Structures are given as C-alpha cells and as structure tokens.
Amino acid sequence: MPLISVLMPAYNSELYIAEAIKSILNQSYQNIELIIFDDGSSDKTRRVIESFSDPRIIKILSDQNYGVVRARNEMIDKARGQYIALMDADDIADPSRLEKQLASLESGESDLCGSAQWVLDEVTGQLKKSKDKFTDSDLRSLLSVYCGLCNSAMMGRAEIFKRFKYDTSILTSEDYYLWVQMAAAGYRFLNLKERLITYRRYPAQTSSIHLDKFKLTTIEVQKKVFRIIGNILRALSAPATMAKAGSCWSGFATCFK
Secondary structure, eight states: OOSEEEEEEESSOTTTHHHHHHHHHTOSOOOEEEEEEEESOSSSHHHHHHTOOOTTEEEEEESSOOOHHHHHHHHHHHOOSSEEEEOOTTOEEOTTHHHHHHHHHHTTSOSEEEEEEEEEETTTOOEEEOOOOOSHHHHHHGGGTOOOSOGGGOEEEHHHHHHHOOOTTOSSSHHHHHHHHHHHTTOOEEEEEEEEEEEEEOGGGGSHHHHHHHHHHHHHHHHHHHHHHHHHHHHHHSHHHHHHHHHHHHHHHGGGO
C-alpha cells in the first residue's frame, strides 16, 4: 500500500506533463502512487500519459472536460495513501520534495506542509525565487488578504483532504478556500524554506480574462473568510460556548483581533 498519493490533474498539458510525471516518479521517496486525471484534453496530453507504464501510476481518462475542481475531488476519493501530495501537470518537483515533506509531517510539526518555490517564466526563461511566509501564524494571518500557499507544493494527511475537499461552487481560487476551511478547523500549516517546486508561469495565466476571473473569485473567498471569522469571534465572546469553541477556533481568530 502506498504511503503517499500524488494527485495530478491535467488539461491540455502536452507540453509539460511528461516532465511533471518524471519529476514525481524519480523522487528519492518511492512508496507512492501517482493518480493522473486527464480532464478531457483536446491535445496530445492523453497520449503522453499513456506512454508511461510505471505500475505506480493510476490513470483516469475522461472524454469530457469537467473542470479541475471535480478532477481533484475524484482523485482525493481514489487516493489510498496516508498522505496526499498535490502536483500540477505543468510544474516540476525537486527530487527530494516528498521525502522532505514526509519527514516534516511525521515529526508532528504541522498537519499541512508546503514549500518555497522557483518561478519559471516560460516566455523569458528567467527563474526567480518566490516570496514566501513559512510559519503557521504568518500563513494563517495572511488568509484574509491572499493565499500564501502554493497548491502544487502542498502535502498533508489524507484524512484532512477527504474531510474537506474542494468547494465545487468555486471554480477559480478553489485552493484558497480549501486552506481557509482547514485553518478554521485548527489544522497547522508550514512552508519549508527549501524550494521544492518549480512553478511555471506563462501568458495564459496573466491574461486579462484570467486575472478578472481570479480577482472576482478571490473577493468571494475573502467574503467567506470574514464570515468564518465573525462566527468564530461570536462563539468566543459567548461564555457558554467559549470552552466548546476550543483552541482550534481561537487560533484562527486571534490573528484578526
């Protein structure tokens, strides 16, 4: 039985997915399964996926495009590992990524572990360092403003992902709201300072249409954040419910007092 399930959704990723797959198969930690969901790609993504015969790969091949949220949730359902690691089909994992995140999670210092990243500009070929926060308190406090966690760098206990999953009503910034829900439930975050993911940035991500959608959904997530915070603070202000609220709630709310 694999200890880590790596989840990789793919849609029209023919240019990059082979490198992404190889970066997971060549990890220093090998007791894994790699679940790949081809979400109705119209290019050669499926052909690339099918060219890999590694028995650790589980292939889900859809003829219809359902969207990344549904793809992620279906993979979470199928994951057999005790831990789930997220991976986008256009990114590259450092060979030691899973080993280092597993060590951090099993040490008990966090429930969900990300990392710093390299940011690769596909137009210029320039490689830059991401600007990150690392501690639970810093990452948690930023959630009312923006998401300081890179989805493709995240790994955590499978039971947490199976409890929450991605909200199907949020089609962009779906990861942002997922982390908000987990933070409200008291789960602890950590970003490792090693740069364990190379995150690709290309023109489609910075187009005006994409940015407009991203801004709108980010605002919707922020509204949900403040509703959660309001509920927490009301619970904490009522003596009869303060004890029941517990430290998992107060830990999220204290960053906003």
